[in-house]
Amino acid sequence: MAISRPVVDPMKGRIARFADLKRNGTPIMFIDSVLPGHYRMNFSVVGDTASENPDFRPMMTDPHKFQIGMFEAPPGNGPGWHTHDYVEMFMPLTGQWRFCWGIDPDDPDDLIGDEVLGPWDVISFVPDVWRRFENVSDTNSWGFAVLDPHIHFTGPDPRWPEWMIRKAAEQGLRTDNNGRLIKPGNFSELEAEITAKINGRVDGPWE
Ligand SMILES: [Fe+2]
Numbered sequence: 001m002a003i004s005r006p007v008v009d010p011m012k013g014r015i016a017r018f019a020d021l022k023r024n025g026t027p028i029m030f031i032d033s034v035l036p037g038h039y040r041m042n043f044s045v046v047g048d049t050a051s052e053n054p055d056f057r058p059m060m061t062d063p064h065k066f067q068i069g070m071f072e073a074p075p076g077n078g079p080g081w082h083t084h085d086y087v088e089m090f091m092p093l094t095g096q097w098r099f100c101w102g103i104d105p106d107d108p109d110d111l112i113g114d115e116v117l118g119p120w121d122v123i124s125f126v127p128d129v130w131r132r133f134e135n136v137s138d139t140n141s142w143g144f145a146v147l148d149p150h151i152h153f154t155g156p157d158p159r160w161p162e163w164m165i166r167k168a169a170e171q172g173l174r175t176d177n178n179g180r181l182i183k184p185g186n187f188s189e190l191e192a193e194i195t196a197k198i199n200g201r202v203d204g205p206w207e
Contacts, residue, residue: 013061014060014062016045021045021059024043024057024059025042026043026051026053026055026056027198028190028191029042029051030042030052030158032080032167033173033194034171034172034173034190034194035171037077037078037080038079038080039074039077040077040078040079040198041071041073042056043071043072044058044059044069045058045060045068045069045070046058046060046067046068047063047064047067047149048152050084050088050158051152052158052181053181054181064149065149066146066147066148067146067147067149067150068145068147070142070143071145072140072141072142072198073134073143073198074135074140074197074200075136075137075138075139075140076134077134077135078097078132078134079131080108080132080164081105081108081132081164082130082164083105083129083131084125084127084128084147085127085128085150086127086148087124087125087127088124088125088131088146088148089122089123089145090124090133090143090144090145091119091120091121091122091143091145092120092143093141093143093144094119094137094142095119095136096116096117096136097117097118097134097135097141098115098116098134099117099123099131100113100131101125101130101131102129102130103129104130106161106162108130112129140198152179153178153180154179155179156177156178171190
């Protein structure tokens, strides 16, 4: 029998289309986003995805007990050496990605291990291990991340090595003590510059 009373759709806001997500990227989500080798577009699907930039726009704002992000990086780019207090899991969606890990914050080349992974592969980083990864394909590639729940802007997150913080500061980017990006006056120009670097690409399979 048809329901006659007005119904609030419980699924409102619960579908994220990739076409919309692609228009909703944050080119400078982290302090390393302006450094060569670390250019990438970050997308929030659910929750805060460990952002340092408070102006990211999640596709889904209802609380979940996990957080999901996506990212697109040009060849040779990806997140710099960092760690978190919580589990961070990745699945490449396109291309090939090299994931690296170690325990020395001061040496991103002193690795305990590294692995090249592709679509459908999964890697789940334990808290506190230092990690970086990069797109080792010759076209822009995409990936997907699931993070443990965490409360953002309560302290530095990600945790960066001092040398990375210095390199980012030389480009005008730093955070406050709660891990929130302090935007320089030329932030809009920087965002446009990084977006152009990410988009100066051979078109990927999603275009
Ligand atoms: Fe991370």
